[in-house]
Amino acid sequence: MAQDKVRVGVIGCGAGLFHLEGYAAEPRAEVVALAGLDTDRCEMLAGRFSVPRIYRDYQDLLAQEDIDAVSIAVPNFLHMPVTVAALEAGKHVLIEKPLARHVDEGKLMLEAAERTGKILAVSFQRRTRHDVEIVRDQIACGALGRVYYSKAYWMRRSGIPGLGSWFTSKEAAGGGPLIDLGVHVLDMALYMLGNPVVTTVSAATYSEIGPRGRGNWVGRRTSQGSDDPVNYEVEDLATAFLRFEDGGTLLLEASWASFTEMDDDFGVQFYGSEGGARIHSKKYADVDTLDLFSEIGDTTTDSHPRLVSRPGHAQIINGFVDGILNGTPVSPDGEEGLDRVRLIDAVYRSAALGREIDIAEVG
Numbered sequence: 510m511a512q513d514k515v516r517v518g519v520i521g522c523g524a525g526l527f528h529l530e531g532y533a534a535e536p537r538a539e540v541v542a543l544a545g546l547d548t549d550r551c552e553m554l555a556g557r558f559s560v561p562r563i564y565r566d567y568q569d570l571l572a573q574e575d576i577d578a579v580s581i582a583v584p585n586f587l588h589m590p591v592t593v594a595a596l597e598a599g600k601h602v603l604i605e606k607p608l609a610r611h612v613d614e615g616k617l618m619l620e621a622a623e624r625t626g627k628i629l630a631v632s633f634q635r636r637t638r639h640d641v642e643i644v645r646d647q648i649a650c651g652a653l654g655r656v657y658y659s660k661a662y663w664m665r666r667s668g669i670p671g672l673g674s675w676f677t678s679k680e681a682a683g684g685g686p687l688i689d690l691g692v693h694v695l696d697m698a699l700y701m702l703g704n705p706v707v708t709t710v711s712a713a714t715y716s717e718i719g720p721r722g723r724g725n726w727v728g729r730r731t732s733q734g735s736d737d738p739v740n741y742e743v744e745d746l747a748t749a750f751l752r753f754e755d756g757g758t759l760l761l762e763a764s765w766a767s768f769t770e771m772d773d774d775f776g777v778q779f780y781g782s783e784g785g786a787r788i789h790s791k792k793y794a795d796v797d798t799l800d801l802f803s804e805i806g807d808t809t810t811d812s813h814p815r816l817v818s819r820p821g822h823a824q825i826i827n828g829f830v831d832g833i834l835n836g837t838p839v840s841p842d843g844e845e846g847l848d849r850v851r852l853i854d855a856v857y858r859s860a861a862l863g864r865e866i867d868i869a870e871v872g
């Protein structure tokens with residue numbers, strides 16, 4: 510890199526916003542180009558973040574030799590082709606979650622990173638939360654004892670991100686709330702547990718509300734792709750039971766639309782032999798979200814740490830830029846992204862087959 514700053518392109522002008530905010534907080538990087546099909550949104554972002562160049566075709570952005578790295582925030586079916594093209598164009602890549610729609614695509618992405626020697630980082634920004642850091646440290650130092658049971662969930666009352674958009678197309682998205690929201694809390698849980706080895710998955714998926722044209726999250730996203738308002742091919746609720754090699758288990762739930770008191774809430778809860786921990790976030794809150802359960806002597810004790818708010822994408826981008834400039838390992842990396850995709854694959858496969866499956870069956 511000839512210049513002193515990492516020169517970045519952002520592909521995708523929806524969640525690309527979070528990346529632009531993150532780079533704006535990173536003095537060692539500069540966004541020099543945007544790409545997206547929705548010209549209005551891209552122009553608005555370019556104006557707001559003073560980005561000099563806009564392209565419609567991502568290939569045109571990738572052809573720019575002065576760009577060192579790209580953030581990719583496009584629909585899931587484009588994650589693999591855009592990432593592989595970017596790596597082969599010599600760019601480091603920060604890809605939005607999920608890494609890919611399924612394992613085969615994910616493997617092609619990791620192979621491209623290996624082949625080109627470029628960084629492949631994944632935007633699971635929720636693992637940078639203060640509550641997650643505390644719980645991960647508590648588990649790592651043994652304060653919870655042996656953690657034998659965990660729950661992870663993300664439940665919305667009415668939050669399908671655009672009926673008829675790419676989100677509700679099985680081909681375009683790879684799945685519904687499980688691959689969209691569940692993958693975040695799955696990553697959080699496994700990260701806090703220190704990445705236990707998952708051996709089996711038993712799952713079921715349901716599609717009760719979306720196909721009837723209900724449960725939409727009106728006004729939050731523009732629709733790309735199909736214009737059919739009742740095109741709904743994915744689940745609207747998924748539930749899964751994962752077994753770990755160490756005997757522990759994890760219950761995972763994800764829904765875009767369900768009759769529950771939860772509005773747009775996610776959380777993770779851990780049950781250990783010496784203590785417990787619960788993160789519960791209502792509508793994306795990142796403070797006042799953590800309870801720790803323990804004993805002082807023979808007295809039952811609950812504590813509620815005072816948390817600070819952290820901008821997730823900015824932290825991920827800080828690590829990505831460190832990786833580019835200093836060679837420090839990125840977190841999460843492509844391997845962890847692929848591990849989460851493998852588990853999502855296993856959940857969908859188990860639900861389709863109606864039986865527990867061995868992770869080895871996924872490949």
Ligand SMILES: NC(=O)c1ccc[n+]([C@@H]2O[C@H](COP(=O)([O-])OP(=O)(O)OC[C@H]3O[C@@H](n4cnc5c(N)ncnc54)[C@H](O)[C@@H]3O)[C@@H](O)[C@H]2O)c1
Nearest residue numbers: 521522523524544545546547567582583584585605606733
């Ligand atoms: N980490 C998070 O919390 C988070 C939040 C929201 C979305 N996401 C992820 O970000 C990705 C995009 O989601 P979104 O909500 O922004 O979707 P969106 O539909 O709102 O935006 C998609 C963007 O991709 C662009 N695009 C589509 N095809 C393109 C092409 N061929 N070339 C260039 N640009 C193209 C569109 O023009 C648009 O700007 C998804 O993978 C989603 O899972 C992550």
